[in-house]
Amino acid sequence: MEQRPFGRPGSALAREVSVVGLGTWQLGADWGDVSEADARAVLEASAEAGVTFYDTADVYGDGRSEQIVGRFLADHADDGFTVVTKMGRRVDQVPDNYVLASFRDWLDRSRRNLGVDTIDLVQLHCPPSEVIDDDATYDALDQLVADGVIAGYGVSVETCAQALSAITRPGVQSVQIILNAFRLKPLDEVLPAAAEAGVAIIARVPLASGLLSGRYDESTTFAPDDHRTYNRDGSAFDVGETFSGVDYRTGVAAAAEFTGLxxxxxxxxxxxxxxxxxxxxxxxxxxxxxxxxxxPEQARANAAAGLLDPLPAELLDGVRAIYDRHLREAIHPRW
Known part of the structure; x- marks a missing residue:
C-alpha cells in the first residue's frame, strides 16, 4: 500500500504512514458490542493487509480501545506502526479543562493504556473553538513534546474554520476532519492550506457512518448502544459525527445514487x-x-481500497453532482 509523509518536514514525528489506516472507535464502544477477540482479529487483519496507521481515543470505551490497541502494539513492537490517540472528551468541553495539568493526567492514563512511554501523536478531541484559538493550548502541548510525553500533537476538529485555525500553528502536525463523498467542504480551503503548511490530514468518517457502503435502507435499524440510534439528533455529541450530519432518509437516497454511480x-x-x-x-x-x-473481512476490504487505481472522472464528477443535488444546502454551511 502507498505510504505518505506524516507530520511537518524536519519534525521529530516525521515518518510515513499507509494511505488507508484504521479507526478504532468501533473496537471500544458506541457501535454495538464488539468482543476483545473480535477487535484483535480486526487489528491483525489490518496489519496483514498493509495498514500501518491506527487511530484511537481515551474516550472510546473509556480506555478499552486504547488498551486493546496497546496490547496489539506490544506484539508488533518492531513493525513500525504509528498509533495516535485523542484526549479531552472524558470531561466537559469547556476551555478551563484544557490546561497543562489536565493534559498530563489524561496522557499518563493513555500511556498506561497503550503501554508506551512516549505517545506518537495526541490529538485534541474536537475541543471548543476557544481552545483551538488560544496560544496557551499550544504552549502546554509544546511542553509535553519537550518532556517526551508525546512525540507530536494535532487537532481533531468539527469545522473547517477550526481546521484552518489549527493549521496556522507551527507545532501542529496533523488535523483530523470529517471528509467523505457527503462532506466536501474541506476540499475548498482546508486541504490546500494543510498541504502548503506540511500538515497531515487524517480523513475520518469516510463512509458517513456506513451510509456510503450502500447496505442501508429506510428500514435498517441499529443497536440501542450504537450512536447511529442515539445520536441522530446530536444529543450526545456533534451530530456531524453521525451519518456526517446528513438526515438519514436523505442520506439513504443519496447513497443509492452513489452505489449506482x-x-x-x-x-x-x-x-x-x-x-x-x-x-x-x-x-x-x-x-x-x-x-x-x-x-476481519471488513478490515481487509477497507485496506484493499488503498490499492485502487485513480478513480475515473465520471465518478468524481458524479460525487459532486450528488452532493450539490441532495446535500450541499444542509451540510456546507454547518461544518
Missing part, C-alpha cells in the same frame, strides 16, 4: 465502500483515511 463507473469489482475510501485518500492533501471495521 460506482457500479456504472467501476463495475462489480469494487464495492461502494471501497470506492468511498479510495475517493478520500485520492484527494490531494489527504495523508491517510481511517475507516473503522467490525470484523
Amino acid at each position: 460506482v457500479r456504472s463507473a467501476l463495475g462489480d469489482e469494487v464495492t461502494p465502500a471501497q470506492a468511498a475510501i479510495a475517493w478520500c485518500w485520492q484527494q490531494p492533501g489527504v495523508t491517510t483515511v481511517i475507516p473503522g471495521a467490525r470484523n
Whole structure:
C-alpha cells in the first residue's frame, strides 16, 4: 500500500504512514458490542493487509480501545506502526479543562493504556473553538513534546474554520476532519492550506457512518448502544459525527445514487465502500483515511481500497453532482 509523509518536514514525528489506516472507535464502544477477540482479529487483519496507521481515543470505551490497541502494539513492537490517540472528551468541553495539568493526567492514563512511554501523536478531541484559538493550548502541548510525553500533537476538529485555525500553528502536525463523498467542504480551503503548511490530514468518517457502503435502507435499524440510534439528533455529541450530519432518509437516497454511480463507473469489482475510501485518500492533501471495521473481512476490504487505481472522472464528477443535488444546502454551511 502507498505510504505518505506524516507530520511537518524536519519534525521529530516525521515518518510515513499507509494511505488507508484504521479507526478504532468501533473496537471500544458506541457501535454495538464488539468482543476483545473480535477487535484483535480486526487489528491483525489490518496489519496483514498493509495498514500501518491506527487511530484511537481515551474516550472510546473509556480506555478499552486504547488498551486493546496497546496490547496489539506490544506484539508488533518492531513493525513500525504509528498509533495516535485523542484526549479531552472524558470531561466537559469547556476551555478551563484544557490546561497543562489536565493534559498530563489524561496522557499518563493513555500511556498506561497503550503501554508506551512516549505517545506518537495526541490529538485534541474536537475541543471548543476557544481552545483551538488560544496560544496557551499550544504552549502546554509544546511542553509535553519537550518532556517526551508525546512525540507530536494535532487537532481533531468539527469545522473547517477550526481546521484552518489549527493549521496556522507551527507545532501542529496533523488535523483530523470529517471528509467523505457527503462532506466536501474541506476540499475548498482546508486541504490546500494543510498541504502548503506540511500538515497531515487524517480523513475520518469516510463512509458517513456506513451510509456510503450502500447496505442501508429506510428500514435498517441499529443497536440501542450504537450512536447511529442515539445520536441522530446530536444529543450526545456533534451530530456531524453521525451519518456526517446528513438526515438519514436523505442520506439513504443519496447513497443509492452513489452505489449506482460506482457500479456504472467501476463495475462489480469494487464495492461502494471501497470506492468511498479510495475517493478520500485520492484527494490531494489527504495523508491517510481511517475507516473503522467490525470484523476481519471488513478490515481487509477497507485496506484493499488503498490499492485502487485513480478513480475515473465520471465518478468524481458524479460525487459532486450528488452532493450539490441532495446535500450541499444542509451540510456546507454547518461544518
